[in-house]
Amino acid sequence: MIKLVGVEKTLGGQRVLQGVDLDIPPGKLTTIIGRSGEGKSVLLKHMIGLLQPDRGQVFVGGIEISRLRGKALNEVRKRFAMLFQGAALFDSLTVFENVAFPLREKLRLKGAEVSRRVDEKLEQVGLAGMGHKFPAELSGGMKKRAGLARALVMEPEIILFDEPTTGLDPLMAKAIHDLIVAMQQRFKFTAVMVSHEIPEIFGISDWVAMLRKGKIGLMAPSAEFIKTNDPEIHEFISVSGPVGLKQAAG
Amino acid sequence: MMIERAGTWGVSVILEMGRMLLFVLSSFAWLTRPPLRFVQIVKQLHFIGYKSTFVVVLTAGFTGMVLALQGYYTLRKFGSEGLLGSAVALSMIRELGPVLAALMVTARAGSAMTAEIGIMRITEQIDALDTMAINPLQYLIAPKLVAGLIGVPLLVAIFDVVGIYGGYLVGVELLGGNGGAYWNSIASAVEWKDVYGGMLKSVSFGLIISWICCYKGFFTRHSAEGLGAATTEAVVLSSVLILVWDYFLTSVLL
Numbered sequence: 001m002i003k004l005v006g007v008e009k010t011l012g013g014q015r016v017l018q019g020v021d022l023d024i025p026p027g028k029l030t031t032i033i034g035r036s037g038e039g040k041s042v043l044l045k046h047m048i049g050l051l052q053p054d055r056g057q058v059f060v061g062g063i064e065i066s067r068l069r070g071k072a073l074n075e076v077r078k079r080f081a082m083l084f085q086g087a088a089l090f091d092s093l094t095v096f097e098n099v100a101f102p103l104r105e106k107l108r109l110k111g112a113e114v115s116r117r118v119d120e121k122l123e124q125v126g127l128a129g130m131g132h133k134f135p136a137e138l139s140g141g142m143k144k145r146a147g148l149a150r151a152l153v154m155e156p157e158i159i160l161f162d163e164p165t166t167g168l169d170p171l172m173a174k175a176i177h178d179l180i181v182a183m184q185q186r187f188k189f190t191a192v193m194v195s196h197e198i199p200e201i202f203g204i205s206d207w208v209a210m211l212r213k214g215k216i217g218l219m220a221p222s223a224e225f226i227k228t229n230d231p232e233i234h235e236f237i238s239v240s241g242p243v244g245l246k247q248a249a250g
Numbered sequence: 251m252m253i254e255r256a257g258t259w260g261v262s263v264i265l266e267m268g269r270m271l272l273f274v275l276s277s278f279a280w281l282t283r284p285p286l287r288f289v290q291i292v293k294q295l296h297f298i299g300y301k302s303t304f305v306v307v308l309t310a311g312f313t314g315m316v317l318a319l320q321g322y323y324t325l326r327k328f329g330s331e332g333l334l335g336s337a338v339a340l341s342m343i344r345e346l347g348p349v350l351a352a353l354m355v356t357a358r359a360g361s362a363m364t365a366e367i368g369i370m371r372i373t374e375q376i377d378a379l380d381t382m383a384i385n386p387l388q389y390l391i392a393p394k395l396v397a398g399l400i401g402v403p404l405l406v407a408i409f410d411v412v413g414i415y416g417g418y419l420v421g422v423e424l425l426g427g428n429g430g431a432y433w434n435s436i437a438s439a440v441e442w443k444d445v446y447g448g449m450l451k452s453v454s455f456g457l458i459i460s461w462i463c464c465y466k467g468f469f470t471r472h473s474a475e476g477l478g479a480a481t482t483e484a485v486v487l488s489s490v491l492i493l494v495w496d497y498f499l500t501s502v503l504l
Contacts, residue, residue: 048381074383081381088378091369102382105389154382 001026001190002047007056009042016042018214029184029191031201034211040194044160048080049073081156085163087147089135096131099149121149141172161193177204198237202226274461277395280388287393294397298359299404305354310409313346314338314416322425335432336439338417342410343448349496351409352455355402356488360463363394364484367467368477391464398460399453406452447503455492462488
C-alpha cells in the first residue's frame with residue numbers, strides 16, 4: 001500500500017533518515033517504534049507528502065508521490081487521513097464543525113447529510129452530544145477522539161497516527177488504543193502508527209517496524225518481532241515490562 | 251571574514267524576499283481557482299475592518315483635534331485662520347489618514363493575524379489542512395489578503411472624515427473659528443488627485459499589512475519564543491515598510 005525506497009532526509013543539518021526502506025501492508029495496523037529524535041514523525045510525514053525526501057522514493061498504491069505537487073498530490077491525499085500528536089483540531093471551530101469540515105470542504109455536502117455523518121462518527125468515538133464544545137473545552141483524550149472522528153469521517157483508505165496517546169494517562173491511552181483497533185477492524189483501513197507505548201503496541205499491532213540510526217532496523221509481525229535476537233532491539237522493547245500479543249480478531 | 255558575513259547576510263535577505271514574493275503570488279493565484287472563499291473573506295473583513303473601527307475612530311478624532319489646535323495658533327500668526335480646514339483636510343487625506351490608520355491596523359489586526367496563523371502552524375492545524383487536500387494559501391491566506399485590500403481603504407476613508415470633523419470641533423467649536431470658512435477652504439483646496447493618492451496609498455498599505463503579517467505567521471518557528479519573535483517582526487517590518495513605501499509613493503504622486 002505504502003512503500004518507501006531508500007528515503008533520505010536531512011533536517012536542520014542533521015541526517016534524520018539515512019535510507020529508509022519500508023513496505024506497509026494494506027488493511028493492517030503497522031506501528032513504527034524507535035528512540036526519541038530518530039525521525040519517526042518525519043517518516044510519517046513523508047508518507048503523506050508533508051515532507052519530500054532529499055533522496056529516495058515514496059509510493060502510495062503504486063504512485064510515486066515524492067515529486068508530486070499541487071493537484072496531483074491532493075488527489076493522492078484524498079486517500080489519507082492523519083491524526084496528529086496534539087489532534088490539530090481547528091480551535092476556532094466546534095467539535096461538530098471540525099468533524100464536518102472535510103465533508104463540507106471536499107465533498108460539498110450540506111445540512112442533514114453532514115449532521116447524520118458527523119453524529120454517527122461522534123457516537124462511534126464516544127463523543128455523542130459533545131459536538132457543540134470547542135477544542136479548548138475538551139480533555140486530551142477527548143481531543144484525540146474528536147481528531148479520530150475527523151480522520152474517519154471521509155472513510156479514507158489509509159490513516160496515519162502520530163503518537164496518538166502522548167500526554168494521556170494509561171487508562172485513557174488504553175481507551176484510545178482500543179478505539180483505534182476497533183475502528184481499524186471495522187473499516188479495514190491501512191493504519192500506520194508512530195508510538196512510544198511499549199509494550200502496549202505489541203498487543204494491538206499486526207506489524208511492528210523499528211527505526212534505528214535513520215534506517216529500518218527490523219520490521220516483522222508483532223509475534224516475530226518480540227522474538228528478535230538483536231540485543232539492542234530486545235533491550236529497547238523489554239525495558240518497560242512484559243510484552244503481550246494482539247488477539248486474533250473475532 | 252567581514253565580506254563573507256556580509257555576503258551570507260545579503261544572500262539570505264534576497265532568498266527571504268524571493269520566498270515572500272512567491273508566497274503572495276501563489277496566494278493570489280489560488281484566489282482565481284474555485285471555490286471562492288466568500289464567507290472567509292467576509293469573516294476577515296469583519297476582523298480586520300469592523301473590529302478596527304473603534305481604535306481608528308479614536309485615533310482619527312484626536313489626530314484631527316491636535317492638528318487643528320497646532321494649525322490654528324500657527325495660522326493665526328499670519329492671519330490665515332480661514333485656511334485651517336484645508337490644512338487639516340489635506341494633511342489627513344494625503345498623509346496622516348493612510349499612514350496612521352495603517353499603523354493602527356498593523357498593531358491591532360496585523361499582530362493578531364500573525365499570532366493566529368503562527369499558532370495554527372505550531373499546533374499542526376496548517377499541516378492538517380494539507381493532509382485534507384485543502385491548500386492553506388487558498389483557505390487561510392488569500393481571504394486575509396483580500397480583506398486587507400478592501401478593509402484598510404475603508405478604514406482610511408472613515409479616518410479622514412472623523413479627523414476632519416475632529417479638526418472642526420477644536421478649530422471652530424472650541425477656538426471660535428469660522429465654520430463656513432473651514433468647510434469652504436476644504437472644498438476649494440482638496441482635489442480629486444489628493445483623494446485618489448490617499449486611497450492608492452491605503453490599498454498598498456492594506457496589502458503590505460496582510461502580506462507581511464500572514465507570511466511571518468505562516469513560517470513561524472515551532473516554539474512559543476518563535477511565535478513571539480514572528481509577531482514582533484511582523485509588526486516592526488510592516489510599520490517600517492508602510493513608512494518607506496509612503497515616502498516613495500508620495501514622491502511619485504506629487
